[in-house]
Amino acid sequence: MKRVGILTGGGDCPGLNSVIRAVVRYAIKEGYQVIGIKNGWKGLIENDTVVLDLTAVSGILPKGGTILGTSRTNPYKKEGSKEKVKENFKKIGLEALIVVGGEDTLGVADKLHKEGLNIVGAPKTIDNDLSCTDVTFGFDTAINIATEAIDRIHTTAESHHRIMVVEVMGRHAGWIATEAGIAGGADVILIPEVAIDMDEVCEVLKKRHSRGKSFSIVVVAEGAKFKEGDVVKQEEKLDAFGHVRLGGIGHVLGEEIEKRTGYETRVTVLGHIQRGGTPTAFDRVLGTRFGIKAMELVLKKDYGKMTALVGNKVQGVPLEKAVAKLKTVDMELYDIAKMFFG
Numbered sequence: 475m476k477r478v479g480i481l482t483g484g485g486d487c488p489g490l491n492s493v494i495r496a497v498v499r500y501a502i503k504e505g506y507q508v509i510g511i512k513n514g515w516k517g518l519i520e521n522d523t524v525v526l527d528l529t530a531v532s533g534i535l536p537k538g539g540t541i542l543g544t545s546r547t548n549p550y551k552k553e554g555s556k557e558k559v560k561e562n563f564k565k566i567g568l569e570a571l572i573v574v575g576g577e578d579t580l581g582v583a584d585k586l587h588k589e590g591l592n593i594v595g596a597p598k599t600i601d602n603d604l605s606c607t608d609v610t611f612g613f614d615t616a617i618n619i620a621t622e623a624i625d626r627i628h629t630t631a632e633s634h635h636r637i638m639v640v641e642v643m644g645r646h647a648g649w650i651a652t653e654a655g656i657a658g659g660a661d662v663i664l665i666p667e668v669a670i671d672m673d674e675v676c677e678v679l680k681k682r683h684s685r686g687k688s689f690s691i692v693v694v695a696e697g698a699k700f701k702e703g704d705v706v707k708q709e710e711k712l713d714a715f716g717h718v719r720l721g722g723i724g725h726v727l728g729e730e731i732e733k734r735t736g737y738e739t740r741v742t743v744l745g746h747i748q749r750g751g752t753p754t755a756f757d758r759v760l761g762t763r764f765g766i767k768a769m770e771l772v773l774k775k776d777y778g779k780m781t782a783l784v785g786n787k788v789q790g791v792p793l794e795k796a797v798a799k800l801k802t803v804d805m806e807l808y809d810i811a812k813m814f815f816g
């Protein structure tokens with residue numbers, strides 16, 4: 475029997491299960507057995523797998539997270555791991571592997587494809603920072619969660635006449651901050667792509683107060699930095715892909731705002747809430763479309779490709795191009811956000 479594998483790697487996000495379900499449904503129809511690799515690349519290093527039949531994927535569409543588990547394991551980090559991946563790929567008898575991940579997981583997929591493995595990718599991440607696709611699944615759910623949070627923070631900000639700083643995720647791209655900020659009517663939005671100018675931020679807030687608004691919402695992306703400084707980290711340690719753990723800019727910013735303006739300020743860090751829970755309809759549909767396309771690429775033996783949404787069409791794009799550079803915020807969009815500052 476022909477076998478196709480699927481793994482989910484890196485930070486989880488809502489919509490992963492819709493990809494798994496779509497791949498399984500399509501693959502079985504085409505006469506394949508689907509092998510689920512547990513916990514990302516770790517599962518392929520350790521040959522930790524599970525057969526995914528129709529029962530295994532029944533009822534998973536509305537569930538967040540991933541039924542396969544995930545990890546941030548990098549097979550190129552530890553000696554011998556990459557060889558184990560190749561050995562187990564053969565041992566399991568995979569014709570091809572569908573890799574669902576972000577820049578790190580798909581970066582590994584690209585390298586392994588170049589070393590001879592039959593691989594197809596699908597882009598997931600709440601950060602929306604993968605190139606060659608208009609959007610990644612998981613992002614829509616994250617911005618909806620963040621928007622709802624901002625709406626809720628609005629009412630308490632207004633009652634207490636406070637500045638409310640909301641820190642959102644997104645790593646080195648400000649997509650979540652920009653889109654949730656626009657949708658939530660934020661008064662200031664700060665992103666990694668534009669260095670924070672404290673004079674400007676305080677001027678905007680003071681102007682707003684002078685026109686009778688005694689509260690303001692400031693949305694800040696975790697990867698944003700001050701003009702004269704570096705990103706704020708939770709710890710110095712780097713993960714297997716060389717990333718720092720971001721987080722804490724909200725508190726630093728909140729203190730600075732209060733010190734400079736005298737306005738009472740509170741800080742909310744949304745954290746992993748943005749990644750949890752049930753996916754939006756948009757993410758379920760996009761995940762489903764990506765799953766079907768990924769399997770279609772496998773059937774065509776069109777390896778080394780990543781599924782991508784371009785306009786309203788799902789297509790295969792070269793993995794190599796998709797992981798070559800981060801997709802940062804479109805400045806035209808940020809300019810729109812800026813028109814509502816203050």
Ligand code: F6P
Nearest residue numbers: 485599600601643644645720749
């Ligand atoms: O890449 C997704 C993401 O949620 C980033 O926005 C964030 O910086 C990071 O993962 C958090 O990682 P962890 O789950 O390891 O804390």
